Amino acid sequence: MTTRHISVDGGGAIRRIALNRPARHNAQTPLMWAELAEAGAELAADPQVRCVVVSGTGESFSSGIDLDEMRRPDGFLQRLAAHPEGDPDPMLPSIAKAQEAFRWMERAPFLVIAAVTGVAFGAGCQLALACDVRIVAHTARFALREVRYGLIPDMGATVSLPRTVGRERALDLILTGREFTGAQAVEMGLALSSHPDADVATAASAYAAEIARVPRSGIAHTKAALSEPDPDRSLQLAARGQAACVRQADLPRSAGDSPRTP
Incomplete structure (x- = not known):
C-alpha cells in the first residue's frame, strides 16, 4: 500500500511502514495521521503480522508536525485555534482523532519497532516513543520541541515517557525541549540499541525477524x-x-x- 504520505510493504510476519515525505523530512500532517491510523487497522486485521518496522524515507525519521499546519490559515493548529471555548471543549474531537495515528501501536497484537535515523523532533519523537521498541542511529537527534511554541506533546509522550524514564525525567524532557542523541536515548532507557546510520535498517530487520518467531x-x-x-x-x-x-x-x-x- 502506497498512499500520499506513507507506504506499507512487506509480506508474511514482517511489514514496514515508511513515512514518505522525504523533501520535508517526513513532516507530519493530518493526512499522514489518517493514513497511519488506517494502516494500523488493516495490519491488526491481518493475522499473519507479528512485527511492523516504522521508519522515515530519506535522511530523517520525522521532523515533527509540518510547520505549515501552524502557519497557514487552513492549517490544523490554526483551525483548532479558531474553535471558541466550550464545555466540552470543541477542540477535543479533532485532537482525539489525530491521537489515533499513534495510539493503535500500543494496542496492536504485534510488536512495533521504530528504526530512527536523522531527526525525530516533536511529533516525530512522539511517534518513535509510541512504538514498542526503538532501534536508533548513534547520532539520531531527538527532542520534544512543542514547548518552543507554547504547546505540550499530546500524541502520547505524556504516557510513554514517565513509564519509561520516570516522572522527573519526563517533566525535564517535555518542559525544556532539550535535545538528546540516539546514544543518549539508549543510556536513558528510551531506545533498545544504537548503531551507525547505515546499519539501523539492518539491525531493525534482524530484530523483527527474531521477534517474528514468537x-x-x-x-x-x-x-x-x-x-x-x-x-x-x-x-x-x-x-x-x-x-x-x-x-x-x-x-x-x-x-x-x-x-x-x-
Whole structure:
C-alpha cells in the first residue's frame, strides 16, 4: 500500500511502514495521521503480522508536525485555534482523532519497532516513543520541541515517557525541549540499541525477524499484560494470555519430544 504520505510493504510476519515525505523530512500532517491510523487497522486485521518496522524515507525519521499546519490559515493548529471555548471543549474531537495515528501501536497484537535515523523532533519523537521498541542511529537527534511554541506533546509522550524514564525525567524532557542523541536515548532507557546510520535498517530487520518467531498470541498477550499498570490486573491478563497460548502451543507429548519452532 502506497498512499500520499506513507507506504506499507512487506509480506508474511514482517511489514514496514515508511513515512514518505522525504523533501520535508517526513513532516507530519493530518493526512499522514489518517493514513497511519488506517494502516494500523488493516495490519491488526491481518493475522499473519507479528512485527511492523516504522521508519522515515530519506535522511530523517520525522521532523515533527509540518510547520505549515501552524502557519497557514487552513492549517490544523490554526483551525483548532479558531474553535471558541466550550464545555466540552470543541477542540477535543479533532485532537482525539489525530491521537489515533499513534495510539493503535500500543494496542496492536504485534510488536512495533521504530528504526530512527536523522531527526525525530516533536511529533516525530512522539511517534518513535509510541512504538514498542526503538532501534536508533548513534547520532539520531531527538527532542520534544512543542514547548518552543507554547504547546505540550499530546500524541502520547505524556504516557510513554514517565513509564519509561520516570516522572522527573519526563517533566525535564517535555518542559525544556532539550535535545538528546540516539546514544543518549539508549543510556536513558528510551531506545533498545544504537548503531551507525547505515546499519539501523539492518539491525531493525534482524530484530523483527527474531521477534517474528514468537506466536502472534504470545506477542499480543505479553503487550497487554505489560501495559496494565495495576499489578493484579496485569497478572490476570498474563494468566488469560497463558491459557490462550497453552491451547495453541505445540507442547512435548513425551519425554523425548520437543516443541516445534512456531
